[in-house]
Amino acid sequence: MTVGVLGGGQLGRMLGLAGLPLGLRFRFLDTDGDAPARQVGDLHVGQYDDPVALDAFAAGLDAVTFEFENVPADAVRRIARSLPVQPRAEALETVQDRLSEKRLFRSLDIPTPPFHPVTHAAEVAAALEVTGCPAVLKTRRFGYDGKGQWIVRTKADLAGIMEELPKQPDSLLLEGFVQFDREVSLIAARARSGEVVFYPLVENRHEGGILRLSLAPAPGATPALQSLAQRHVLRIMEALDYVGVLAVEFFQCGDMLLANEVAPRVHNSGHWTIEGAETSQFENHLRAILGLPLGSAAARGLSTMWNVLGAAPPAKAVLAVPGAHLHLYDKEPRSGRKIGHITVCADTPENLEESLARIRAAAPQS
């Protein structure tokens, strides 16, 4: 059985590594001939909006999914005419647009920061009157890793930010700034049968808008918080008739969770599941889209996932650290680029902290 994946980045690569042991074969579509997934399946190089490339990619596949949320929903729709594609194009489309995503949260009674759709400076200024400063101006589409976001600290910032925006911007969203305690995310897998498994909540720490590390399970997360997050995510998955793995990022404020965004795919904050959970998010995504039973999402001990940004750390130093597992994506080093991750597993917080300190020392980041 051959699974097609739209996108051939590290997420596709890790889907392949999880699926080959299940006897699956893979084909990837990516715009880049050097995409990291090329080592674990056939790589088709083409544009996602090219019907010829899409049809050639889809020919002979058994099932299709995507690992890249900026794939045009129409590409998914085109392939879905002839093949089972999960998640559905409609689910992808809803969360590709921050406005329809936020409206979904609101319609499901899931708390989210206040938001105002805006298109030009006058509208932004008007919305700022409601939210007050600081606020966050975001493009409705194609944001990732802190890109497509600007913090408006004072009204005076606005002119500069509007100039910085792309010439023909997507419509924008102004969000009220939330003073949160931390960001947490919940990853879940939903099967075609409607069965859902939830991973434990993870705490995410960012630097410069890029995920720096994830702690799993999130320290101090109570069963009540886990349960609250699960109820929110279940409602989202059911509303979208979602099949596959999905991640929801939340701002935690005390015992309250504000939904920030949905990633309709396997997620960076779930990489720890490869060693740290009974079944990885990658395997569970494949199980879900192929109509197989889901595996347990329970954690095995404690894990911290540390993103490798810029350049690869010396493998000798990393692998000498107890409980460290190195994952490199076969990407060219470039300042700030995610080229791998390291998961550190331990049985106690003390051992975890000690190993993590050694990783920090071994893997200075550019």
Next chain:
Amino acid sequence: MTVGVLGGGQLGRMLGLAGLPLGLRFRFLDTDGDAPARQVGDLHVGQYDDPVALDAFAAGLDAVTFEFENVPADAVRRIARSLPVQPRAEALETVQDRLSEKRLFRSLDIPTPPFHPVTHAAEVAAALEVTGCPAVLKTRRFGYDGKGQWIVRTKADLAGIMEELPKQPDSLLLEGFVQFDREVSLIAARARSGEVVFYPLVENRHEGGILRLSLAPAPGATPALQSLAQRHVLRIMEALDYVGVLAVEFFQCGDMLLANEVAPRVHNSGHWTIEGAETSQFENHLRAILGLPLGSAAARGLSTMWNVLGAAPPAKAVLAVPGAHLHLYDKEPRSGRKIGHITVCADTPENLEESLARIRAAAPQS
């Protein structure tokens, strides 16, 4: 960095799956264009004794190893002239021949069943006078999975067995039959620095000469037994100046261990380490040959590895079993052929037994 592997079977495939996350790339040499490793690296198709094929395979590689112990030692020697190859050709050569292997055990004071090198019927008959019946007649080379072995139950069996032997047999070995309690194996990895890590002893159960299942750690294995096995294996590794993963199969008789054979490679009885140990045997083999620090070989809970022989079991049934992990090798089903394995992990013997009963029911074997 590209690692070359002589042999592209399931062991090569699993080496690739373990090494890709480390940022390694792979090239395999195999006589079969459908070899299972072709999904995780480049596959060169050629004969191991063809210098042209060997040189083309080796060109541009950074390091070479083997996953198939019947690779000619001269092939390893040829490549080792220009590239780092581990384990060494001399280590391979010693254990390829059951006679030099047994003599190694004897020279290291490692108990082993009585053995007699023999070449023709008259010599076998003479040796039988010493060992008594039953005894086991083995070819000195190229035996695996019970092939190249004949049990001589009575002297009258001998004529029939000698006829069954290949026309120009390798020299033979007659071994005294050992009434053992069980077979156990110890897998260890030795680094270029001389550092060694030992996995826990595993109990192996065979059917028809083929490994049926491995229980890890071996139930009831005492620390004294583990320590005895480690001393034996350490002596073997040091005598061979061995670098990489090696497995030694022992017959356990009470608290005594008789060395049966050495596999100079990753081993079927170590497949459980993928989920069941801190670091898999595949990753530790790669770490060892590349001069990287070894990872912990400690078990994570209890595991049983169940070989999938003949045909693939229904994935739905297997994946519904708690703690079950399916590994298929992308091989054509054929009666008795090892086409995959299933590892069942659990925290208690009761849970393990319950899951295993469900696997037995789901995976009837041909």
